[in-house]
Every structure is written in C-alpha cells, then in structure tokens.
Amino acid sequence: MLRFVLRRLIWAIPTLLIVTFLVYVAIRLGTNPAEAYERANPRANEAKVQEYKELNNLTGSYVEGYIGWLTDFLSPLWGGEGWQRSIVGSREVWPEMKDAMANSLRLGLTASFIGITVGLSMGIFAALRPGGLRDTAVNTSAFVAFSVPPYVSAMIFQLVFAVLWSKWFGSSLLPTSGVYPPGQQGFDLGLMLKHMILPVTVVAIQIIAVYARYMRASLLEVLNSDYMRTARAKGISERRVLVNHAVRNSMIPVVTVAAIDIGAILGGLIITERIFQYPGMGDFFLTAFDNGDFPQLMPFMVIIVTAVIMFNLLADVSYAWLDPRIRLG
C-alpha cells in the first residue's frame, strides 16, 4: 500500500510540472499580459512595460520563461524576492489570495459537508425501496436539480428571498451579497452565517443531486449481489447487513467519484461566488481574468491545478484502499 501511494506521489510531480507549464503557456499567450498591463496602467512607458515583462518572466522562450517563473514562484520558500505585485493597484497577491481562499474554503466545505451528507442519505433512502414512491421522488428531484445550472438557482433565490420577499413582507429574508453587510466592522458569526445561507444552498443542491444518484445506483447494485443474500442467510440482523455490508461496499465507487468531482464543485463555487459577490477564489479569478492580471492568475491556476491533481491522487489511493483487488492486481 505504501509503495502504491509513493509511486503515485512521485508520478504527481512531473504531472504537476507539465500541467503548470501548459498553464503558463496558455496564460502568457491567451491573456496577452503586456497589453493588459498597458491597459491597466495607461501612463506606463515602454521601459516600464519591458520591466514588467522581465520581472514576470514573460520574455524569451516559453521554457526559459517557465523556469524563471517557477523559480520566482517558489522563491518565498527560501526567502527570495517573493511574488510580483498585481497589475491593478500594484497590490500584494498572497494576502488577498489567502483571504479569498479562506472565504472559499468556508463556503465550499460547508456546502460539501451538507451536500454529501444529505445526498448520501437521500440515495440510501431511495435505494432501500427501489421503484417505490420515495425512490421516484428522490430520483426525479435529483434529476431536475442536476439540470439546473447554479446561476439559475442563485438568481431565483435572490429574486424570491430578497427582492420579492421585501416587496411582500417589507424586509428581505436573506442577504444576497458579500460576507457581511456593507460597513460591518470585525467578526460576527451570526451575520456571516446568514450571508452564507443562500450561496451554500446553491452549491449544496448541485452536490446533493449528484451524490443522491451515485449512491442510489451504487447501493442498488450491491443490494442485488450474491454476498447480500449470503449475509442475510447467515442470520445477521437486517440493520447490520445494511450498514456493514451494503452501505460500506457501495461507498467504494462513490468515494472515487467524490474525489474526482472536486473540479465540478470548484466550478460551481466560482459561479456562485460571482453571483453573490462573495469575495472568494471565484471572484478573485474572474476579476484577475478580466484584468489579464498575470501575477494574480498564475498562483491561482497553480493552486487549482495542485488541488485537482491531489484529489485525483486521493481518488486512486482511496479506491485502492477500499478495494484490495486494485492494489494487488
């Protein structure tokens, strides 16, 4: 097992390098950083633009540029000069990104936790009586929720709970944007949670829909397998059969999918954050992308790439851990 994990970990490093190189090329070519810099700083002269390009390793061949960028990117590790400043307002990138990450993680983890718990329970609930009323209800609603893009549900929620609610009842039920109301100073848990309700719901709905369907399909298959009959024939209580045999085995494919699904969850987060003007990674990315802000875009992309590769790795490892046939085979 340890060897399996180590081998995968070692493989992850070249993958990471290749993907970040591709990202570097794509961003350098795709966003045209020098032009974006001139747009953001109209008074910058030729020399200034050249300096920006050199500081950000945007000159020379792509391989040279990438290596230079990578060295600079990792330099804070050994106390080097650190990252470049953003092109708009010349702000430091890391503190802003750290706050954005904290906000996003809070939103994403809450939504994932609620989504996975509710989704799995709904899937189990549906699979125990296949074809019954509750199965149809869960399956259909999951199917519908699955076809609703996050921005649609977000707009409908904003419309109903804030705008129309205040028209009907005088004041809006839930806030629709930000982490705190404008002008709020300091930390306030209640207010923060209140602001999180709508975005979390939007993201959680997507997660619930997916997991309910996975769990249902997976559990149905396990329930039809021979070892379930064996377990029942041995005289084990139904509860134990379900918990120890059925649910546990049906979790194998679900866990794998869960880890791979991180991209979808991140994507949903980006969209949701933008609509609720929630200052997270999604908002950070879209603003940086609009500005063509190379010094902000690259670290963001590196974090996303790392997360995606790590979760892929986690998927492989958890699959091997749960299912010995994989690691031995």
Place this chain on the structure above:
Amino acid sequence: MSQHELVESTIEYERTHDGVDDVLLDDEAVGLTTASMSPRQMAVRRYFRHKGAFMATILMAIMIIFVILTPITTRYGVNEAIFPAEPGKPNSYLSPRSEAWFGTDTIGRDIYSRLIYGLRVSLIIGISSAIFATIVGVTVGSIAGLRGGRFDDGLMRVTDIFLAFPFLVALLVVRNFLGELAFLEPIVGERTSIRFIILLFVIFGWMGVARLVRGSVLALKEREFVEASRALGASHTRVIFKHLLPNSIGPILVAATNAVVAAIIGEATLSFFGFGPDAGSGDTSLGLLVGEARGAVLAGYWWMIVFPCSLLVLVALCINFIGDGLRDATDPKLVQGG
C-alpha cells in the same frame, strides 16, 4: 455540470444498470406477447415506455417545431420593440400582458419571441458541437480502446485532468488561448462568433464521448463474436465498423445527448459571464437571455428571469431525460437478454 454527467454516465456504463426491476419486467412482457422483434424494435419500445423520456421527446419535438417555424411562431422580430416608445408610454420592462405574453426586456423587445430565437441559436450550438464532438470522440475512443497500451494510458490521464478542471476556468483559458492565435483566425473565426463557440465545445466535448466509447470497446473486444470475426480474417477496420461501433451505439447516443446538454449549458454559462456569442448582430441565445436576467434581479422584474431560466432548465431536463431513456433502451445487458 458536464463533468458530473460524464463521470456519471461512464460509471453507470461501466457498472450494471440501476433501475433493473421495472425495465426487466417490461422486457419479459414484451418477449411473451410478440415473439419476433428485432433488437432495434425492442429498444424503441423500451424507450417509449420510459415515461420521462417519452414526455421529454414530445416536449422537445414541440420546441423544435416552434424553432423551425420561426417567423410564424414568433410575434415580433428578434430586435423589434413591441411598439415605439413614447413619452408617458414606455415599452421597456413591461410585465406580461396581451401585447407581450412574457413581458418585455430592457429596450422593449418581446421576451416570448426572443426566447424562440434564442432557443434556435442554442440548439444549433448544442447539436452541431455534439455531432462534431461525437465524431472526434468515437474515432479517438475506439482507437484507444482497441490499441490499448501507451496511447490509451496517456489519453485517459489527459482526459482525467481536463475533466477534473473547473469547467469555467478551463473554458475561459482555452477560449482566450484559441482567440489569441492569429493564424487560427481564418479557421475558428472571431472569438464571439458561433463557429468559435461550437469549436470550443467540440474541444471540451469529445473527451467524454471518447471515454464512454473506449469503455464500451474495451468490454466488447474480448467477446467471442469479435474473436470469431477475427479468426475468419476480418481486418481492424471491419471489426470496428461491423462489430464494435454498432454494438456501442447505446453509449455513443447517450454520450451525444450529454454533449448537447453540456454545450447548451456551457454556452449559457459563458454568456452569463459575458464571454458568449455576440449579441450585436441582433441574434440572441438562451445564455444571453439568462445573462440579461441578471440585471433584472434587484429591480424585481421576475418575468425577465423566470421565463428564460425555465426554458433553459426545460431544455436541459428534456435532453437529459432523452439520454436517460436512451441508456435504458440500449443497455447492452438488457438487449442481449442478460
């Protein structure tokens, strides 16, 4: 969105079918009453027994008829105000009424008519990108499945990483990347052209198809009838076109419907964030209409939000149901009586 679907359908295909009970019962009943039915007839029959798919097909047919008969079914031109605005009688932001069943938008255009025009563009984008993505995906997927080895490994790694990427981020980066390459301009067109958008979704769409086809080819190529065909001296090409592809038609169709939904929703996502096709030409798409709705939320113009969003969801839901029905109808386990 698309990632969910891709991963999900792959998984559902690689594993057994879930709603076994009721479909199997249907199947047995079919076997008893009509002794001689071709697999295709049985599949068609199973398809129409799937309630969701049946309703979705009818709804989709109605929508397509509306789109085809555009000048008759619409009430105003795509860029036409319902009446010229006069002082004291504005034409914008009107709630639903007899002149405009679904109300009017920011500059007094009829939302009902624009929905039909928008649906036309969205369907064109969805269907054509799905067709091209399916062609590419089937080619790559069957080669990967048949040849196996390094090509297969590399391909699957690449698609894994690509599919795991946040869709919007990948889409935006690739979009800019393609748009910035000057020598591609004659082929791909302007960044906001419909051709460009279709190409973008082909680039993203083929991987899901390739995965499904690969899985199906992998499973089929070890079967006895393929072996028999090979023993008789059939070439690679013949095996692919005579045996592997016809037997993979189920997964291919399902993947194609997934690709249609992915492209329609993807177009809507791009438009929502202002990166979609150009509205300046006067044409519109579902995504642009949903994007316009964004500005109407705070003012509470519910008709500008509810109707476009409902239509988008309805289209996505219908195509998803059709895909689900196709999956049930063409599931190899059921077709071969296993």
